[in-house]
Amino acid sequence: KHYAVAVIAGDGIGPEVMEEGLALLQAAAEIHGGLAFETSTFPWNCRYYQEHGRMMPEDGLTTLRQFDVILLGAIGDPSVPDHISVWELILPIRRAFQQYVNLRPIKLLRGLESPLRCKGHADLDFVVVRENTEGEYSNMGGRLHEGTPYELAVQNNVFTRYGVERIVRYAYRLAKETGKRRLTAATKSNGINHSMPFWDEIVKEVSLEYPEIETRLTHIDALSAYFVSCPETFDVVVASNLFGDILTDLGAALVGGLGLAPSGNINPEKNYPSMFEPIHGSAPDIAGTGTANPIATIWSVSMMLDHLGERELGRLVLDSIEDVLAERRVRTPDLGGTATTREMGQAIREQLYRR
Ligand code: NAI
Numbered sequence: 001k002h003y004a005v006a007v008i009a010g011d012g013i014g015p016e017v018m019e020e021g022l023a024l025l026q027a028a029a030e031i032h033g034g035l036a037f038e039t040s041t042f043p044w045n046c047r048y049y050q051e052h053g054r055m056m057p058e059d060g061l062t063t064l065r066q067f068d069v070i071l072l073g074a075i076g077d078p079s080v081p082d083h084i085s086v087w088e089l090i091l092p093i094r095r096a097f098q099q100y101v102n103l104r105p106i107k108l109l110r111g112l113e114s115p116l117r118c119k120g121h122a123d124l125d126f127v128v129v130r131e132n133t134e135g136e137y138s139n140m141g142g143r144l145h146e147g148t149p150y151e152l153a154v155q156n157n158v159f160t161r162y163g164v165e166r167i168v169r170y171a172y173r174l175a176k177e178t179g180k181r182r183l184t185a186a187t188k189s190n191g192i193n194h195s196m197p198f199w200d201e202i203v204k205e206v207s208l209e210y211p212e213i214e215t216r217l218t219h220i221d222a223l224s225a226y227f228v229s230c231p232e233t234f235d236v237v238v239a240s241n242l243f244g245d246i247l248t249d250l251g252a253a254l255v256g257g258l259g260l261a262p263s264g265n266i267n268p269e270k271n272y273p274s275m276f277e278p279i280h281g282s283a284p285d286i287a288g289t290g291t292a293n294p295i296a297t298i299w300s301v302s303m304m305l306d307h308l309g310e311r312e313l314g315r316l317v318l319d320s321i322e323d324v325l326a327e328r329r330v331r332t333p334d335l336g337g338t339a340t341t342r343e344m345g346q347a348i349r350e351q352l353y354r355r
């Protein structure tokens with residue numbers, strides 16, 4: 001089997017961690033035998049912006065459309081405002097390709113300790129399904145009376161039946177396919193009195209099709225507290241765009257930080273390419289030092305393999321990451337060690353060959 005992979009390494013530590021992600025991908029192809037990944041790298045980053053006045057060429061989306069999948073490192077440089085760099089590259093890709101699921105595993109890997117010291121790794125393993133195209137992050141709204149005492153800003157939330165149903169259905173399907181028992185939907189219908197009751201109604205409707213799965217609607221404020229006090233009680237959490245955004249950063253903090261956290265921007269119908277990326281940014285503070293943790297990117301590659309249907313291989317990659325962490329020999333500075341990005345990547349590749 002042959003897959004075409006578009007690679008946007010980006011800025012700062014993006015290219016550094018991507019190098020390890022791609023080396024691992026080729027190692028995975030090698031041990032599998034019948035697999036080939038043909039990667040094409042696109043230099044769409046902040047330097048490109050400074051030369052061309054845009055983050056990607058006019059036909060950039062048409063180009064990406066032809067690939068099976070996209071791997072992204074990180075975008076962002078102090079020389080270009082974030083609302084240009086992130087919003088003119090990443091958001092257009094997510095929206096054009098209907099990547100309406102933002103999938104973020106919250107899993108404490110073997111060998112790591114959570115800042116919640118009492119919880120073992122066996123307990124901390126769930127997934128957040130964040131809506132990725134509508135909700136609170138709409139463009140609808142505006143500002144009036146600027147410069148007067150009557151100045152105001154309005155930002156509308158947009159929840160469509162189509163949009164809510166498809167993300168909720170995805171979450172239930174995922175729970176069922178992965179043998180999970182519980183689905184928790186984040187809500188705030190006690191305070192947001194139009195969109196959230198609508199969201200709740202749709203969750204309840206879809207839940208009738210999955211009687212074997214226990215459904216809970218939990219208000220976002222309480223849910224945030226439960227993430228910390230009893231994270232072991234979650235299997236699949238489904239949330240709107242804003243709530244999911246906040247919950248997933250909280251979740252990442254529970255399981256070891258940004259250097260580890262992967263994500264998928266998924267088009268479940270597979271009629272467009274999906275995109276996999278570490279959730280961290282370009283980390284200008286450590287860029288160029290060769291000490292960024294490549295695990296978030298390598299785990300994202302593992303999620304990409306799952307998405308392509310190469311689940312056994314995806315599992316093997318994650319197992320190899322866990323083996324290396326459990327061994328405690330090779331660790332980057334964010335995990336308290338002294339290893340470089342390259343040494344960490346290499347240790348995981350070697351473990352993959354060994355397994
Ligand atoms: P950041 O994620 O780049 O860094 C936050 C902190 O985490 C820094 O101290 C950094 O050194 C550390 N860190 C991040 N990734 C790490 C890794 N792999 N290994 C070890 N330490 C790591 O977030 P920040 O500083 O808020 O943003 C920097 C730039 O990245 C900005 O331009 C921002 O807009 C952009 N950004 C891009 C994202 C993307 O490409 N999807 C996501 C988040 C931010």
Ligand code: MG
Pocket residue numbers: 072073074075277278279280281
């Ligand atoms: Mg990222």
